[in-house]
Ligand SMILES: Cc1ncc(C[n+]2csc(CCOP(=O)(O)OP(=O)(O)O)c2C)c(N)n1
């Protein structure tokens with residue numbers, strides 16, 4: 001594979017002054033030259049689908065949060081407020097595409113078809129991984145900040161070598177943009193013109209650190225230095241996110257190389273269930289973001305389109321409750337692993353050394369049976 | 373004069389006293405400012421010493437250590453925090469290829485008086501990458517001092533010694549013990565390479581460090597009920613390792629059990645047992661034993677209690693060194709070694 005130096009692009013970053021938006025807070029459509037051509041097929045029914053998706057994702061998130069508080073899960077990183085930033089791009093993926101995300105990608109996991117029972121096991125600390133990555137075409141969630149961006153880039157390089165019609169989407173946070181891995185991924189994606197899309201969910205915080213600790217310029221400006229075009233998008237506008245993702249995926253698919261999307265959004269919950277945001281942020285700043293709620297906005301848009309909102313809401317609620325019930329059942333009744341899980345799948349074939357340790361441990365457990 | 377502190381507060385006190393005592397000391401790490409760190413270890417320090425000396429860094433471990441190296445050239449004594457054990461690897465190159473070697477490469481002209489604090493170890497019921505014991509990687513690297521602490525007093529005094537040292541020090545804090553309390557006397561001075569005999573006994577020596585010291589002490593108490601005297605050594609320093617203290621003990625007891633949470637393969641126990649074999653072979657009355665994490669990645673925390681050294685596993689190892697009935701009695705009989713089936717080859 002040869003290294004291609006990308007031609008300089010006159011206008012690599014779009015939306016630096018104000019993030020690209022097509023849905024106003026009151027639900028009216030704002031015309032946007034760049035995005036509109038990618039939304040021509042979005043009618044009431046398509047928008048309803050996006051709405052129901054977001055309602056389901058939020059319901060999953062709040063149920064999991066409650067389950068953690070009730071002691072059924074060990075930890076949960078909530079995505080409250082980031083539903084549009086995930087649902088918009090997730091619904092623009094083709095079935096054959098791959099997702100390489102972080103630990104906060106519950107929206108992607110749900111829409112890629114992750115098994116909810118397996119998903120619950122991760123957050124019960126019953127297993128490190130849940131879904132089958134090859135089956136749903138989504139890599140295991142990634143806790144090491146930014147590492148997945150290289151994996152997505154490498155996947156895209158490989159897909160290109162194979163001449164496959166596949167795109168890799170890698171998603172990460174604002175804090176992640178400081179890691180060497182992410183910057184190196186941008187270098188490689190650009191050098192090899194890999195069909196990879198970088199989705200940075202800028203939720204304004206990396207645990208306690210505001211994004212200003214990571215960058216004095218909009219994050220969307222960063223990739224332009226690597227020769228990668230970038231879109232700064234209202235991350236609470238599901239249509240803008242959907243259109244931006246379509247632009248990026250089309251470019252990747254047609255040999256145009258990588259794109260960076262900064263989704264400007266806000267993490268309304270704590271970093272995780274063990275975090276206490278009162279220590280580092282003024283909860284009053286939340287008001288402005290609640291006003292930009294991604295779901296409310298679509299409700300208003302649907303109403304304007306003449307949708308029977310009562311029916312849509314009822315339908316969404318039934319599906320969301322069903323999902324929450326399924327997830328709760330999985331979280332409450334999952335079968336815990338046995339000690340054998342320690343020794344399984346370390347290598348392709350069991351090794352003598354580990355099998356010996358497995359036996360020793362079984363013998364030890366047998367020896368204390370009854371004492372425990 | 374002593375005070376009762378949790379281990380986390382003892383670390384906080386050491387940092388605070390070091391910042392106060394030397395204006396070239398500064399702290400750098402992720403979320404250590406307003407938040408006070410994810411374990412609140414640096415609570416209040418930024419408010420007290422300002423954001424120039426208690427720096428919330430961008431999210432990049434390689435840069436935390438790499439820039440601390442540059443600061444060291446100007447004589448700062450940086451105390452860098454790595455948020456969790458499993459997040460140290462992006463900084464591995466800067467630590468192993470740079471920090472460790474600068475004194476040697478500059479033929480003694482460049483000092484790296486850097487302290488790298490690493491909350492480590494398991495038993496906190498967390499998710500992946502939050503419970504690891506990576507100390508062996510660093511113990512294998514010449515030029516680094518690698519130390520641990522088992523009590524609030526040890527945490528206070530050892531961290532003060534680490535910050536004062538002109539060598540780079542990795543200070544591994546047993547995060548599972550952060551909230552356990554103990555007496556701390558701030559005037560007690562400790563070095564970075566002497567092991568402590570924390571319980572005396574004539575029959576078996578248990579060498580432990582960090583979170584396993586408490587388990588070893590409980591094992592000594594339990595063994596005493598059966599008339600077995602266990603000597604417990606808190607190694608404190610992992611590298612350089614205080615082999616002398618362990619050899620002196622084994623010369624008396626003839627029996628050695630080494631315990632740590634890290635996996636056994638190429639670990640502190642490997643090194644210690646090899647050194648004891650070299651230097652005290654004629655005194656050994658039984659094969660040395662070890663009780664460690666198994667040679668797997670750190671497992672899901674639902675089974676971490678099976679993975680981690682426990683009181684019962686330690687007592688079982690003590691029994692093995694004494695030739696008493698134990699869980700492995702008969703295990704080497706070929707019929708007991710039938711191939712394992714469950715899950716292994718799935
Ligand atoms: C290499 C590494 N360093 C540190 C951490 C600890 N950590 C977990 S999440 C996080 C903040 C991430 O912020 P961001 O990238 O903005 O993603 P967000 O959590 O906001 O979705 C940190 C520092 C980690 N998981 N991995």
Ligand SMILES: [Mg+2]
Pocket residue numbers: 173174175201202203204205206207
């Ligand atoms: Mg963030």
